[in-house]
Amino acid sequence: MSINEDHKKFMTEAIILSQESVSRGGGPFGTVIVKDGKVVGRGVNRVTKSNDPTAHGEIVAIREACANLNSFRLDDCVLYTSCEPCPMCLGAIYWSRVKEVFFANTREDAASIGFDDALIYDEISAPLHDRKIEFRQIMREEAIPVFHSWTKKEDKIPY
Amino acid sequence: MSINEDHKKFMTEAIILSQESVSRGGGPFGTVIVKDGKVVGRGVNRVTKSNDPTAHGEIVAIREACANLNSFRLDDCVLYTSCEPCPMCLGAIYWSRVKEVFFANTREDAASIGFDDALIYDEISAPLHDRKIEFRQIMREEAIPVFHSWTKKEDKIPY
Numbered sequence: 001m002s003i004n005e006d007h008k009k010f011m012t013e014a015i016i017l018s019q020e021s022v023s024r025g026g027g028p029f030g031t032v033i034v035k036d037g038k039v040v041g042r043g044v045n046r047v048t049k050s051n052d053p054t055a056h057g058e059i060v061a062i063r064e065a066c067a068n069l070n071s072f073r074l075d076d077c078v079l080y081t082s083c084e085p086c087p088m089c090l091g092a093i094y095w096s097r098v099k100e101v102f103f104a105n106t107r108e109d110a111a112s113i114g115f116d117d118a119l120i121y122d123e124i125s126a127p128l129h130d131r132k133i134e135f136r137q138i139m140r141e142e143a144i145p146v147f148h149s150w151t152k153k154e155d156k157i158p159y
Numbered sequence: 160m161s162i163n164e165d166h167k168k169f170m171t172e173a174i175i176l177s178q179e180s181v182s183r184g185g186g187p188f189g190t191v192i193v194k195d196g197k198v199v200g201r202g203v204n205r206v207t208k209s210n211d212p213t214a215h216g217e218i219v220a221i222r223e224a225c226a227n228l229n230s231f232r233l234d235d236c237v238l239y240t241s242c243e244p245c246p247m248c249l250g251a252i253y254w255s256r257v258k259e260v261f262f263a264n265t266r267e268d269a270a271s272i273g274f275d276d277a278l279i280y281d282e283i284s285a286p287l288h289d290r291k292i293e294f295r296q297i298m299r300e301e302a303i304p305v306f307h308s309w310t311k312k313e314d315k316i317p318y
Contacts, residue, residue, distance in 0.1 A: 063213060094247075
């Protein structure tokens, strides 16, 4: 099987997951994560079914893959998702260190069916005081010693 | 108690959580979520302890608050976090619909102790082909019918 056919096979599985999710009343999004040619994590959107706004397909799949691999890193893993990741999931993808991402539907497709990531993309690069949700900084003086205690801690696990 | 003192009280709790987290070997981050003057969710960074790269304090607190309130939305909630949220958590904050965010340490403080969100902030606004993790689009033709089936579904729960 060529590399291209592998990619098609795993994306097909992500798309099938997204369709099954719709059939079961969930959001139309599915994700699979693959390592060494094997699926190590799967996820569908469970926001409304789990009362969890963070339960996008990508986040669910990343959590499952990490649990299966006993690791908080997904080096050498490839993520296949039926739609371009939103900023939350993009952040999770970077923190997880997957090496490559394939997606099918685009953020514009998602916006056209009512999932509008564009606001969040705009807000991320907006200055704090121009955001639709107000972000206010307070009490840095009280909080910064905790960061210093982290720096000094010798047995910490960096990540 | 004035509004200002309320904000200080809840931020102090978030900072104490961040310090306790360091003491227990976790990352130096804590979050509390408040509704109607009561804490409805708490979170500390559990990335390394739970093998979950998505388990930032904010995400953990949002999931707990939603579970406690039986809702996938946190309207009228205020989030207090000991450090400026990373892009993943910022996305989660928007999806959760909290109304206001207070933070103490800044993203620059986080970068100075090795938690560098700056890369992710840059990558989010970068074109797909310029990103450090490659994002490739394939098979939209196969995936788009699932979005259409979502649009047609009459008993769906929009969010």
